[in-house]
Amino acid sequence: MNSFNYELDQRLVALREQNLFRELRRVDSPQGVRIEFGGKSFLNFSSNDYLGLANHPALKEASINAVKGFGVGAGASRLISGSIAPFHQLEEALAAFKKTDAALTFSTGYAAALGTITALLGRDDIIILDKLVHASIVDAAKLSGAKLRIFDHNDLNDLERILKWANEKSTTRQSHVLVVTESIFSMDGECAPLREIVALKEKYGAWLMVDEAHATGILGWNGRGLSDELGVSQQIEVKMGTLGKAIGASGGFICGSRPLVDYLVNRARSFIFSTAPAPAAAAAALAGIQLIQTNEGENLRARLQQRVAELKSALHAPRSANESAIIPLILGDEAGAVAAATKLREQNIFVPAIRYPTVARGSARLRITLTAAHTVDDISELVWALKPIPGYKSGIAK
Numbered sequence: 001m002n003s004f005n006y007e008l009d010q011r012l013v014a015l016r017e018q019n020l021f022r023e024l025r026r027v028d029s030p031q032g033v034r035i036e037f038g039g040k041s042f043l044n045f046s047s048n049d050y051l052g053l054a055n056h057p058a059l060k061e062a063s064i065n066a067v068k069g070f071g072v073g074a075g076a077s078r079l080i081s082g083s084i085a086p087f088h089q090l091e092e093a094l095a096a097f098k099k100t101d102a103a104l105t106f107s108t109g110y111a112a113a114l115g116t117i118t119a120l121l122g123r124d125d126i127i128i129l130d131k132l133v134h135a136s137i138v139d140a141a142k143l144s145g146a147k148l149r150i151f152d153h154n155d156l157n158d159l160e161r162i163l164k165w166a167n168e169k170s171t172t173r174q175s176h177v178l179v180v181t182e183s184i185f186s187m188d189g190e191c192a193p194l195r196e197i198v199a200l201k202e203k204y205g206a207w208l209m210v211d212e213a214h215a216t217g218i219l220g221w222n223g224r225g226l227s228d229e230l231g232v233s234q235q236i237e238v239k240m241g242t243l244g245k246a247i248g249a250s251g252g253f254i255c256g257s258r259p260l261v262d263y264l265v266n267r268a269r270s271f272i273f274s275t276a277p278a279p280a281a282a283a284a285a286l287a288g289i290q291l292i293q294t295n296e297g298e299n300l301r302a303r304l305q306q307r308v309a310e311l312k313s314a315l316h317a318p319r320s321a322n323e324s325a326i327i328p329l330i331l332g333d334e335a336g337a338v339a340a341a342t343k344l345r346e347q348n349i350f351v352p353a354i355r356y357p358t359v360a361r362g363s364a365r366l367r368i369t370l371t372a373a374h375t376v377d378d379i380s381e382l383v384w385a386l387k388p389i390p391g392y393k394s395g396i397a398k
Helices: 003-017 058-072 078-082 084-098 111-121 135-144 155-169 194-203 257-269 279-292 295-315 334-345 374-385 392-398
Strands: 034-037 040-045 102-106 126-130 147-151 177-182 207-211 238-242 252-256 327-330 362-368
Touching: 003 252, 003 295, 034 078, 058 279, 078 238, 084 102, 084 252, 084 279, 102 111, 102 257, 111 135, 111 177, 111 207, 111 238, 111 252, 126 135, 147 155, 155 177, 155 194, 177 194, 207 334, 252 257, 279 295, 295 327, 295 374, 327 334, 334 362, 334 374
Parallel strands: 126 147, 126 177, 177 207, 207 238
Antiparallel strands: 034 040, 102 252, 238 252, 327 362
16 A cells, blocks of 8 residues: 555544544435435435425426536536526526525535635635534635634624724725624524624624525525525625525525626636536526425425424424524534434434534534425434434433
């Protein structure tokens, strides 16, 4: 074995010893309430396909028609020759859906965060992040070169303290301050206090970017997100989201003013230097956006909220005004979380163990996610399987 592979093997050994080793599972079925891998069928509580649209006939038909009309690949970046009609149709629909002047789509949510933050900020600027924002936002903040500050999770006093400091530091017209938070936090399912954050950013003259990945399609009028639910959507400069969760397709997006989108087209490197996604993905996302604004979409949201209420009631978990579909069972120890996930798989239930670095050390968990396609019987089966897991009651209570 050469020195390169030997070094990597030693690193992998260390990951295994810390119960942090990960591996890919080949899934031999579409996304749904039940998925198949390893020759078995599992009741699936791991998917972000919140409304069950990833295998919906309307999205599949739209994707097939796009392949027939526009082929498989886009052929180039969108600024060269790959800006095929489905992307424009999707962006027009997104802007109308989010009630903004314009929208821009990216290959992934990660690319959207990376391209947007690094385009907007530089070394003379300041970026302020909630402690629990997604890794893509943290990476983008570091790459931007801006001064990075972190405020304690959902702590408005800590945010204001940093905004005061930033206001003193940004004494020149060339210096800008950007606050970034998620609306629904992906590992905890908590809501951000967006009304209060908006008030603070306006008080101190900062910009605000909100990632609505886990709220789009679920909360707000026709699923426009938590910011719409709370009535502050029009006061947010940069609205980020994903097309791969409740919308059922793939990709990421930014919605905002026309100058914002025009600027990103010219300066967002993850957009400029990427071959455009498959036209079929854009067409499927457009169908998803259209569907979630119909009566069917409203019924799916209502069904999802009912499943969330049923599971939280059965687990004696706290309720909130704006319910997400994410329910974490925090076990703390990595080995314990892995053992719990394994025990569930033995009962043909799939809930992944979430460990460092996805969450902080000592807060490993089972991350339960619900979809509108789950049934009352599915919820009962999960609750029954959770009961023998050590510490599950105290984990939910946290």
